[in-house]
Amino acid sequence: MQKTASPRPTRTVEADPMASLAGLLREWLPRQRWFAGKDRPVTDLSLLSMTELFPGCLHLLVHAGHSAVPAPGGTPPAGDCYQLLIGVRQHLSPRLGRALIGRAEEGPLAGLTVFDALQDPRSAQLLLERLRHPGPSGPLRFEADPSVTVPAGLVPRVLDAEQSNSSLVYGDAFILKLFRRIQPGVNPDLEVPGALAEQGCRRVPAPVAWFRTTHPREATLGVLQPFLRDASDGWTLALDALASGGDFTAEARQLGRATAEVHLALASAFPSRGLGENGRTAAAMTERLENAAHFVPALQPYVPGLRTAFGALAACDPGPPAQRIHGDLHLGQVLRAGREWFVIDFEGEPSRPLAERRAVHSPVRDIAGMLRSFDYAARQRRPWRPEWARRCREAYCAGYADRAGWDPRKKHGLLRAYETDRAVYEVLYEARHRPDWLPVPMAAIERLAVRGA
Numbered sequence: 001m002q003k004t005a006s007p008r009p010t011r012t013v014e015a016d017p018m019a020s021l022a023g024l025l026r027e028w029l030p031r032q033r034w035f036a037g038k039d040r041p042v043t044d045l046s047l048l049s050m051t052e053l054f055p056g057c058l059h060l061l062v063h064a065g066h067s068a069v070p071a072p073g074g075t076p077p078a079g080d081c082y083q084l085l086i087g088v089r090q091h092l093s094p095r096l097g098r099a100l101i102g103r104a105e106e107g108p109l110a111g112l113t114v115f116d117a118l119q120d121p122r123s124a125q126l127l128l129e130r131l132r133h134p135g136p137s138g139p140l141r142f143e144a145d146p147s148v149t150v151p152a153g154l155v156p157r158v159l160d161a162e163q164s165n166s167s168l169v170y171g172d173a174f175i176l177k178l179f180r181r182i183q184p185g186v187n188p189d190l191e192v193p194g195a196l197a198e199q200g201c202r203r204v205p206a207p208v209a210w211f212r213t214t215h216p217r218e219a220t221l222g223v224l225q226p227f228l229r230d231a232s233d234g235w236t237l238a239l240d241a242l243a244s245g246g247d248f249t250a251e252a253r254q255l256g257r258a259t260a261e262v263h264l265a266l267a268s269a270f271p272s273r274g275l276g277e278n279g280r281t282a283a284a285m286t287e288r289l290e291n292a293a294h295f296v297p298a299l300q301p302y303v304p305g306l307r308t309a310f311g312a313l314a315a316c317d318p319g320p321p322a323q324r325i326h327g328d329l330h331l332g333q334v335l336r337a338g339r340e341w342f343v344i345d346f347e348g349e350p351s352r353p354l355a356e357r358r359a360v361h362s363p364v365r366d367i368a369g370m371l372r373s374f375d376y377a378a379r380q381r382r383p384w385r386p387e388w389a390r391r392c393r394e395a396y397c398a399g400y401a402d403r404a405g406w407d408p409r410k411k412h413g414l415l416r417a418y419e420t421d422r423a424v425y426e427v428l429y430e431a432r433h434r435p436d437w438l439p440v441p442m443a444a445i446e447r448l449a450v451r452g453a
């Protein structure tokens with residue numbers, strides 16, 4: 001184990017470092033995987049909050065504005081708030097080269113080297129120390145579950161994953177997720193696992209420590225939870241099965257059961273609402289489709305057909321009651337450790353407003369997310385393996401029905417509408433983040449719009 005120092009007292013720094021940082025961050029931010037505004041130029045950067053977490057490490061909330069370009073639907077995009085941990089030093093050791101943001105030329109940090117402090121093991125250790133000692137740091141509040149002991153000196157490493165946020169793994173015992181794009185309010189990725197733990201649900205790792213800000217608005221900033229050692233995510237396992245010709249139906253069936261168990265625990269932990277309202281659901285789906293088609297013109301030829309398909313929802317059985325759900329369920333959000341499936345990342349679809357992500361929705365939405373994921377996996381192989389995805393769908397729905405007491409396959413109209421809605425979200429997501437992947441959800445759109453299945 002490495003030695004760790006106790007964190008020193010923190011203070012809120014008065015001088016505005018943006019005079020030094022704005023130019024560097026304007027270059028650096030759009031290159032980060034978690035930066036959501038890659039498709040629009042950053043027109044302005046402003047500081048919302050700054051706390052010196054420990055000497056040489058600034059905790060910043062910055063606003064990245066994109067005011068020049070209209071958003072889909074004609075609303076001008078106001079921009080986003082991002083959380084940054086910025087290290088400032090005279091010189092950066094060459095082994096931290098990939099953390100480099102640049103050298104400040106002007107302002108209060110002129111002449112100093114600026115870097116991403118999360119990549120620096122010393123800063124990562126001090127951050128854990130801060131979480132181990134709950135209390136305030138300027139506007140920040142560090143809090144912990146008093147029943148869990150987090151040992152000192154755990155060796156940190158940055159998780160090397162395709163992520164929407166940034167995570168640090170400590171001694172293969174805990175994982176800290178730092179939310180990057182910050183929205184005011186409680187993040188469901190803290191709220192939901194905490195509430196599920198109180199229900200005794202063991203399918204979701206429970207938060208052990210977290211931190212939040214009170215300025216400029218209350219918001220969750222990070223969550224520490226147990227790290228599931230030797231776990232493999234569902235996406236990797238599915239691709240391995242596809243590559244080796246192995247069967248994935250037993251896994252898919254257990255995954256269906258695990259999903260149903262999490263849904264049942266969510267329904268106990270949070271208030272549910274009566275039966276789903278298909279009319280409102282259809283209107284919301286249509287609006288999302290039209291907004292997405294504004295941004296991705298390839299969707300436009302399918303809009304009339306899909307609008308009609310969503311409209312047909314009104315005649316469908318409303319399905320199970322609306323309740324809190326995962327909100328962005330796919331094979332990358334489930335981990336297999338030992339013989340069990342665990343569900344992680346309850347943030348919901350990152351581009352939706354927090355209030356919408358914390359609202360109740362039909363559990364069919366999560367089921368549709370996972371079914372879309374089987375299709376994504378099957379399309380990673382040439383030739384495409386539709387029968388593999390179809391078998392996984394059947395098994396997953398059967399497993400879900402075993403535990404939930406109702407069978408998603410009997411809600412055909414609803415399931416089809418939610419799969420379409422999810423594919424529309426994916427088109428927008430891929431256009432923004434991974435244009436090479438766009439054909440995967442576009443193929444589903446074509447299938448659902450033209451053939452309806």
Ligand SMILES: Nc1ncnc2c1ncn2[C@@H]1O[C@H](COP(=O)(O)OP(=O)(O)O)[C@@H](O)[C@H]1O
Pocket residue numbers: 159161162163164165166167175177205225226227228229231233332333335344345347
């Ligand atoms: N409790 C955990 N135990 C083991 N690995 C985890 C755990 N939580 C997350 N991970 C790993 O971290 C990755 C990213 O986590 P996730 O919560 O999905 O982040 P993001 O919201 O940034 O995409 C996951 O795909 C998984 O590999």
Ligand SMILES: O=P(O)(O)O[C@H]1O[C@H](CO)[C@@H](O[C@H]2O[C@H](CO)[C@@H](O)[C@H](O)[C@H]2O)[C@H](O)[C@H]1O
Pocket residue numbers: 162163164235328330331332333345349350369372373374376377426429
């Ligand atoms: O970063 P998150 O895990 O919160 O989710 C976002 O990124 C996902 C990709 O990393 C994206 O998922 C899409 O691609 C997956 C394969 O990489 C596939 O299994 C999913 O079915 C598909 O939706 C997800 O949509 C996005 O919110």
